[in-house]
Amino acid sequence: MPRELTQNRIQKIWVPTKDDKPAPRRAAGAPHFANPPTVIVMVGLPARGKTYTSKKLTRYLNWIGTPTKVFNVGEYRREAVKNYSSYDFFKPDNECALKIRQQCALAALRDVRSYLKEEGGQVAVFDATNTTRERREMILKFGKEHGFKIFFIESVCDDPSVIASNIMEVKVSCPDYRDCNKTDAMLDFQRRIECYKSSYQPLDPDRHDRDLSFIKVIDVGRRFLVNRIQDHIQSKIVYYLMNSHVQPRTIYLCRHGESTDNTEGRLGGDSGLSARGRQFSAALARFVEEQQLKDLKVWTSQLCRSIQTAEHLGRPYEQWKALNEIDAGVCEDMTYDEMKEKFPEEFALRDEDKYYYRYPAGESYQDLVQRVEPVIMELERQENVLVICHQAVMRCLLAYFLDKSADEMPYLRCPLHTVLKLTPVAYGCKVESISLNVEAVNTHRDRPEEVKRGPGTLIRRNSVTPLTSPESNIKKPRIVDLDEAPLREIPSVSSLALCSPSHLPLSLAGQHWLGKVCLT
Amino acid sequence: MIVMVGLPARGKTYISTKLTRYLNWIGVPTKMFNVGQYRRQAVKTYKNFEFFRSDNEEAMQIRKACASAALKDIATYFTKEQGQVAVFDATNTTRERRVVIMSFAKERGYKVFFVESICDDPEIIIENIKQVKFGSPDYVDRDIDEAIDDFIQRIECYKASYIPIDDDKDRKLSYIKIFDVGSRYLVNRVQDHIQSRIVYYLMNIHVTPRSIYLSRHGESELNLTGRIGGDSGLSPRGLKYAAALATFIKGQNIKDLKVWTSHMKRTVQTAEVLGVQYEQWKALNEIDAGVCEELTYEEIQEKFPTEFALRDQDKYRYRYPKGESYEDLVHRLEPVIMELERQENVLVICHQAIMRCLLAYFLDKAADELPYLRCPLHTVLKLTPVAYGCKMESCFLNIEAVNTHRDRPVNVSISRSPEEALQTLPTDI
Numbered sequence: 003m004p005r006e007l008t009q010n011r012i013q014k015i016w017v018p019t020k021d022d023k024p025a026p027r028r029a030a031g032a033p034h035f036a037n038p039p040t041v042i043v044m045v046g047l048p049a050r051g052k053t054y055t056s057k058k059l060t061r062y063l064n065w066i067g068t069p070t071k072v073f074n075v076g077e078y079r080r081e082a083v084k085n086y087s088s089y090d091f092f093k094p095d096n097e098c099a100l101k102i103r104q105q106c107a108l109a110a111l112r113d114v115r116s117y118l119k120e121e122g123g124q125v126a127v128f129d130a131t132n133t134t135r136e137r138r139e140m141i142l143k144f145g146k147e148h149g150f151k152i153f154f155i156e157s158v159c160d161d162p163s164v165i166a167s168n169i170m171e172v173k174v175s176c177p178d179y180r181d182c183n184k185t186d187a188m189l190d191f192q193r194r195i196e197c198y199k200s201s202y203q204p205l206d207p208d209r210h211d212r213d214l215s216f217i218k219v220i221d222v223g224r225r226f227l228v229n230r231i232q233d234h235i236q237s238k239i240v241y242y243l244m245n246s247h248v249q250p251r252t253i254y255l256c257r258h259g260e261s262t263d264n265t266e267g268r269l270g271g272d273s274g275l276s277a278r279g280r281q282f283s284a285a286l287a288r289f290v291e292e293q294q295l296k297d298l299k300v301w302t303s304q305l306c307r308s309i310q311t312a313e314h315l316g317r318p319y320e321q322w323k324a325l326n327e328i329d330a331g332v333c334e335d336m337t338y339d340e341m342k343e344k345f346p347e348e349f350a351l352r353d354e355d356k357y358y359y360r361y362p363a364g365e366s367y368q369d370l371v372q373r374v375e376p377v378i379m380e381l382e383r384q385e386n387v388l389v390i391c392h393q394a395v396m397r398c399l400l401a402y403f404l405d406k407s408a409d410e411m412p413y414l415r416c417p418l419h420t421v422l423k424l425t426p427v428a429y430g431c432k433v434e435s436i437s438l439n440v441e442a443v444n445t446h447r448d449r450p451e452e453v454k455r456g457p458g459t460l461i462r463r464n465s466v467t468p469l470t471s472p473e474s475n476i477k478k479p480r481i482v483d484l485d486e487a488p489l490r491e492i493p494s495v496s497s498l499a500l501c502s503p504s505h506l507p508l509s510l511a512g513q514h515w516l517g518k519v520c521l522t
Numbered sequence: 523m524i525v526m527v528g529l530p531a532r533g534k535t536y537i538s539t540k541l542t543r544y545l546n547w548i549g550v551p552t553k554m555f556n557v558g559q560y561r562r563q564a565v566k567t568y569k570n571f572e573f574f575r576s577d578n579e580e581a582m583q584i585r586k587a588c589a590s591a592a593l594k595d596i597a598t599y600f601t602k603e604q605g606q607v608a609v610f611d612a613t614n615t616t617r618e619r620r621v622v623i624m625s626f627a628k629e630r631g632y633k634v635f636f637v638e639s640i641c642d643d644p645e646i647i648i649e650n651i652k653q654v655k656f657g658s659p660d661y662v663d664r665d666i667d668e669a670i671d672d673f674i675q676r677i678e679c680y681k682a683s684y685i686p687i688d689d690d691k692d693r694k695l696s697y698i699k700i701f702d703v704g705s706r707y708l709v710n711r712v713q714d715h716i717q718s719r720i721v722y723y724l725m726n727i728h729v730t731p732r733s734i735y736l737s738r739h740g741e742s743e744l745n746l747t748g749r750i751g752g753d754s755g756l757s758p759r760g761l762k763y764a765a766a767l768a769t770f771i772k773g774q775n776i777k778d779l780k781v782w783t784s785h786m787k788r789t790v791q792t793a794e795v796l797g798v799q800y801e802q803w804k805a806l807n808e809i810d811a812g813v814c815e816e817l818t819y820e821e822i823q824e825k826f827p828t829e830f831a832l833r834d835q836d837k838y839r840y841r842y843p844k845g846e847s848y849e850d851l852v853h854r855l856e857p858v859i860m861e862l863e864r865q866e867n868v869l870v871i872c873h874q875a876i877m878r879c880l881l882a883y884f885l886d887k888a889a890d891e892l893p894y895l896r897c898p899l900h901t902v903l904k905l906t907p908v909a910y911g912c913k914m915e916s917c918f919l920n921i922e923a924v925n926t927h928r929d930r931p932v933n934v935s936i937s938r939s940p941e942e943a944l945q946t947l948p949t950d951i
Binding site: 225 | 708711785787790791794802815850853861
């Protein structure tokens with residue numbers, strides 16, 4: 003006898019009745035991702051964009067629902083060695099520094115193992131130079147031992163202006179150089195790179211590394227060499243990397259102007275703009291002019307209010323059905339009060355778990371993320387874009403750019419008549435909120451106070467659940483007061499514990515340790 | 523212009539055909555121009571490999587003329603036939619030939635993207651020759667060993683003058699090099715969206731033999747009442763079909779079969795009976811009929827006669843009010859197709875409109891045919907890639923079901939009578 007099916011109340015997914023898990027094993031409408039877990043291993047000289055790529059990729063993977071975390075060995079090193087003094091630390095003949103660096107890598111790998119095996123992680127990004135075959139061998143062995151797939155991402159770039167620009171953007175202001183001026187930092191960092199160059203063994207697709215799975219990104223994406231993609235997630239990673247670029251540009255997100263449905267407090271529908279909505283559209287046109295952008299693309303949904311807004315701009319625009327507002331199913335065109343009255347249970351369920359909740363015969367935020375993914379991919383390819391969309395859709399897009407989790411996404415503030423200007427900067431995104439000073443109703447509903455959280459609804463394997471890229475679990479080094487005499491600070495044994503204490507002679511504690519990290 | 527590059531039997535025509543099919547399906551008008559066919563037109567009978575010798579002056583002239591003729595037709599396709607992508611399928615193995623193509627394109631403002639296939643594994647080459655060359659018009663009177671021998675000599679003729687795309691000298695060109703049937707790729711200077719999609723597609727396809735099974739859910743309660751859409755469960759006959767499907771699948775002895783369903787009850791119920799793990803895809807949900815959900819065709823004619831007529835006028839593009847069109851479905855299904863390309867043996871349990879879209883992709887059916895493809899209930903379609911296309915076997919599992927297929931009526935004008943509108947209504951059992 004086939005099992006009876008019931009539709010789970012929040013996601014409206016048909017599951018066998020006897021199944022008491024909150025969600026079926028393959029919950030979302032997307033294919034299940036790489037199983038076993040994957041370790042993405044970055045490879046490349048310093049200032050080649052490894053951390054930039056690690057963070058961006060992690061943000062993307064978390065947004066599409068694959069729990070991913072970055073393990074940056076540099077951070078482990080900064081924990082272990084509280085004060086960075088100079089590039090001497092990175093000299094290839096600095097034996098004890100090499101030991102410390104090795105220990106840091108091992109500590110990071112231990113944490114990778116723990117994340118993937120015990121914390122529900124699916125992808126770990128191992129962000130370090132990994133420039134020697136020896137180091138990569140060690141990682142491959144580690145992967146084999148634990149049943150992890152290994153995928154290398156190597157960034158190769160020899161354009162000095164790109165390198166210098168990278169150093170200025172993210173290195174001179176990093177904790178290692180907090181006591182230095184920019185020029186000194188730049189010089190030291192360049193010498194640091196030289197330390198790595200002599201021992202750098204790039205991935206060799208023709209001989210030594212021909213059986214490994216990897217992508218070589220050459221000259222910031224001008225060329226790619228892709229070897230032996232094993233599975234779906236590696237294929238998506240490659241596609242994402244090939245669509246990303248680093249050209250400066252700005253993305254503007256806004257909603258359509260206030261609609262007549264908005265003024266009545268109605269959800270969904272396909273109504274036109276109110277008078278104030280038209281005012282906003284005119285204001286938006288002026289705003290866009292003032293921004294003086296080269297080549298702005300304008301995208302709208304296929305709903306009337308979004309298109310009407312774009313029409314005021316007097317520029318060509320492209321309509322995307324994927325940008326349509328969330329489908330409220332049986333609740334379309336209702337006010338929240340009507341919904342509460344007609345479908346009180348649904349109303350309560352939605353507040354209980356707004357991300358997963360699917361309107362009957364409609365959609366959930368989880369569905370939206372999947373629907374909107376091709377838009378994100380195309381946004382990555384583009385340069386300056388203005389997206390005129392809707393509240394729920396805008397929340398999804400914003401969550402991607404600002405690395406917000408599924409839990410936060412449905413409550414992000416996206417008021418009418420406000421433009422969000424997003425500019426990529428360093429490792430993230432700067433956001434400016436610009437209200438165009440045209441009154442509108444408020445359509446935002448906060449998370450109700452007394453909401454019971456559903457059981458374990460957030461961490462779901464194999465489903466589309468944006469998670470915020472987790473913070474590294476390494477304590478960030480405390481900012482040392484510049485006036486404090488460095489000699490007084492003695493590293494405690496616990497900080498050295500990251501690097502197995504047995505490898506470090508006791509003489510490292512105390513005065514000799516500080517100020518000069520190179521200890522030969 | 524997509525320009526294929528590579529020695530014979532490296533899969534250029536296979537890739538060209540498949541890529542063309544994919545691009546057309548996603549709505550990008552694409553056409554393939556195979557220079558070999560132009561050559562067969564010009565030189566009615568093929569004798570032997572000597573035609574391809576580099577010192578055969580006369581043949582060289584003919585071959586050059588054929589290439590030019592193909593390029594001319596490409597220009598016509600772009601300027602007069604609204605084509606968007608042309609796939610120039612020839613060896614294009616000399617730098618000289620590629621320079622000619624580049625200047626042709628530059629003159630007219632066409633973008634060029636090269637796809638080079640490189641393979642030196644003799645086993646793969648022989649297999650290719652057996653699969654597609656043996657059956658070609660060139661070898662229609664030969665036996666297989668003769669054909670293989672001759673073809674290998676043919677390849678030798680090209681080898682001497684073959685200059686692969688040079689990663690250094692040609693670094694300004696946009697291209698992808700495919701090594702050893704997809705084991706490795708080199709991608710250089712992707713210029714735009716369509717090239718990016720092409721690269722993604724090429725990196726996801728494979729040539730491992732496998733079969734794709736397409737089936738609808740078992741007959742549903744709403745099917746029985748002649749209503750469209752909705753989310754009802756299976757009828758008793760539908761349940762019988764699910765059991766028959768389980769038996770059929772077991773009988774096929776498929777290694778590592780993946781089973782996919784939609785999020786709708788009727789497909790999930792069908793899969794449940796199989797007793798195997800399955801994955802639910804929202805993208806496989808039936809077309810959303812918007813305001814017409816759960817109506818019968820008679821009710822649609824009564825309530826929305828104009829809409830009903832408009833749908834018959836252009837069933838592919840017609841979008842139900844507050845619903846979807848077949849065109850929307852294709853966009854929705856694209857990630858499913860991409861994943862199907864990556865996978866091996868898969869059984870997809872879906873719905874009528876969805877199955878039509880998927881079938882149109884595999885069988886290269888145009889938009890105007892797509893909405894009228896026959897996908898009856900209780901019938902499994904087994905698709906197996908073969909040579910340049912797909913072999914299809916249809917298996918009716920002998921459980922009766924209602925017919926849900928509605929042909930295009932003769933009169934599609936909005937002024938037609940109800941009888942004319944309902945002329946092709948599926949007749950129930």
